[in-house]
Amino acid sequence: MINYHLIIxxxxxxxxxxxxxxxxxxxxxxxxxxxxxxxxxxxxxLQGPIEIVKQLITKIKAGPTPLRAN
Structure with a gap:
């Protein structure tokens, strides 16, 4: 389990x-x-299993609307 704090x-x-x-x-x-x-x-x-959090951060970096980047 990992906890990330991000400022975007x-x-x-x-x-x-x-x-x-x-x-x-x-x-x-x-x-x-x-x-x-x-x-x-x-x-x-963000808090959760390290690999899942890292995958989420990769999607966030795709941004301004990371949900549409899927």
Missing amino acids: TGRVQGVGFRWSVYQLARNAGIEGIVMNKDDGSVYCE
Whole structure:
């Protein structure tokens, strides 16, 4: 089990990014939170098996809407 804390910047608000990350994490069985920050970034905490979390982070990097990148 691993716990990652991520701050994602760039075009991540107003494009469905937070919802997409939430859906991907939920589908993968990853616990955590995803929230918009006042500075325009998105903060994520992801917790789960290391390989599944790493796969999710790879999808997040595909972003602004990582769910559509599947």
